[in-house]
Amino acid sequence: MNRNIKMCNRDCCELKTALQIRRMKLLIEKRLQEEANAKPKDIIETPQGELYSFDDVQKMANFIINRTEKKPKFGLILSSHVNMLADLVESPVVLQYTDIPKFPVSQLRGNNSKLFVGQIMGGTVIAAQGRMHFYEGNPVGSCTLPVRMFKLCGVEYLIIICSAGAVSAEHNVGDVVAIKDHINIMSWCGSCPLVGLNDARFGQRNPSIIDAYDEMLLAKTTEISREIGQDNRVKTGVYVCVGGPAYETAAEQRFFRKIGADVIGMSMVPEVIIAKHCGLKVLGLTLVTLPAHDVAVPAHNEYATLLMQGKKTCIELVSRIIYKIQNNL
């Protein structure tokens, strides 16, 4: 008897014949093989850029155009801080994200995300309320899907609104920062919405995003801020994009300040990359909701007043920009 073969840790095995032990060994091998076969196969993740095919997005866009009978020229993505901007949309057709075929539903937001299609200051707009964030567990390819959908609906200008903390001491609570450039920490960590095979119908394989923020839209923002007497509260700056959900540490803030960031947030940049890839003209407006670490948070009442003024300024900027572009002013 081969005493090296241990079939179990009970003494009974010692008593079995060589043939019995061989049979048991075969039986165990068979069982192990069955277990291995029953295990789920490795899941090969779809790269972010391929989560929704061109045809999928085209169907979504067709659905919106058929339901609304409007062809929007301006796309808006709203921060939850300026959700009320959707109220500017005149005689809107409101669509739930869940109405749109194949549109991903954020587990966290459920049915709360909506599209408003209608007019603002004479321009036809499509506004997305209820942004999906990467830190909520949404793939970055899903977070940016509205941008491609807007493009296939006919949008030319994308106005992205987000909120952020100040990194630089020059940016204060309630300021509106028109973004002129970004630092994308999320892409450094591999979370870029363009990863995967490139569909040239959306854009080039390696798009340049050096000029992602449209000069003309930035100039109009500065011009309007003067017209409405808010040029001391409307600034330009560099946005650093982190994955979140935890806020940055003090050491990270010092680092981001040193490398040239003015504000920090957890959205917008993946949307900007997809927009630039597919040729949209982008304006990024950021409402500052937290001061830099070395600046005191304003007292409660003052904080609320500053934030309210910032929201009003955002709304004023967006409506006047649409008006100017619509009327070639």
Ligand SMILES: O=P(O)(O)O[C@H]1O[C@H](CO)[C@@H](O)[C@H]1O
């Ligand atoms: O950019 P929005 O969507 O306004 O959200 C901002 O607020 C969240 C943090 O409170 C972050 O997601 C940040 O990016």
Ligand code: HPA
């Ligand atoms: O202070 C912040 N840090 C990072 N993201 C943010 N989004 C809003 N405020 C902040």
